[in-house]
Amino acid sequence: MRILIVEDEENLAEALSQILKKQNYSVDVVNDGEEGLDNALSDIYDLLLLDIMLPGMDGISILKRIRAEGLATPVIMLTAKGEVPDRIAGLDYGADDYVAKPFSTGELLARIRAALRRKGEVVPEDALRIGDIELNTAHLKLTCKGKELKLILKESELLELLISRKQAVTSKEQIIEKLWGFDSDAEHNNVEVYISFLRKKLTFLQSSVKINTIRGVGYVLEAAS
Structure with missing residues (x-):
């Protein structure tokens, strides 16, 4: 399964990439919103990890665009602690879930598996x-x-x-x-x-x-x- 990480904190993005690769996911990483949108619209990904605060285009705008294009790719929003309005907006515009930073590896992997199950995909453990x-x-x-x-x-x-x-x-x-x-x-x-x-x-x-x-x-x- 292929996951796209759109996250402008490069150290965090690289850490997430390594975590997911160890779970046998294929991973692509981009660090700005416009490139993230271009990649997401390719429709080759099984799941998107999408930060809200991004240069070029924010995560909510990316989410709105891909849903407007009819893409049903599961999206998990990455939010800063306390960004309740952004979480609500993300869910309203079609996000499948959100994870507040800082988060545990176990929680993130569980939420990824849950999002993929809702899509009807078989998660890697199965x-x-x-x-x-x-x-x-x-x-x-x-x-x-x-x-x-x-x-x-x-x-x-x-x-x-x-x-x-x-x-x-x-x-x-x-x-x-x-x-x-x-x-x-x-x-x-x-x-x-x-x-x-x-x-x-x-x-x-x-x-x-x-x-x-x-x-x-x-x-x-x-x-x-």
Whole structure:
């Protein structure tokens, strides 16, 4: 899952980024409001951590804009202690939750998990299942018929994306935006490499789940009934 942090306190933003990466989230960080809005409007993120006081454009204005554009991405507002009117405004304009600074790591992670559950996503602690495989995104483990393999992070993220889209075709462009970010230098061959890795691991596990190529379109995950 990919999270965008929009926070102008660079030390705090970097600390948050490291905390989330340790939980196997993919994280992008921006330090001003206008860039934060541009990134948020790309619609590649599963959740936004959005500070209220930002240079260029404040967090409430960003929130109003992304909701006006029809984006339902979960948003957790980061507020200074005592900013009750701002918290109320954020919730009124479509924020899913807020966390008052200073906050504990445990509280923040719990609120992130809760926001993702409300969206209907599977949070990292849960296992994702399709056909005869189970993916544990928290521990990067793929299990099938009692056999288990360790995945690297990008493999886990790719398989999670394909599972979450069920029988929908996922293009290489969608995979690049989701796993590497919309401004990444990643190319189609990067996607093909990780698809190949996953196929080999599914074959090794003797799984009935297959990653099928839809020529000229993308990939779809299919499990034998």
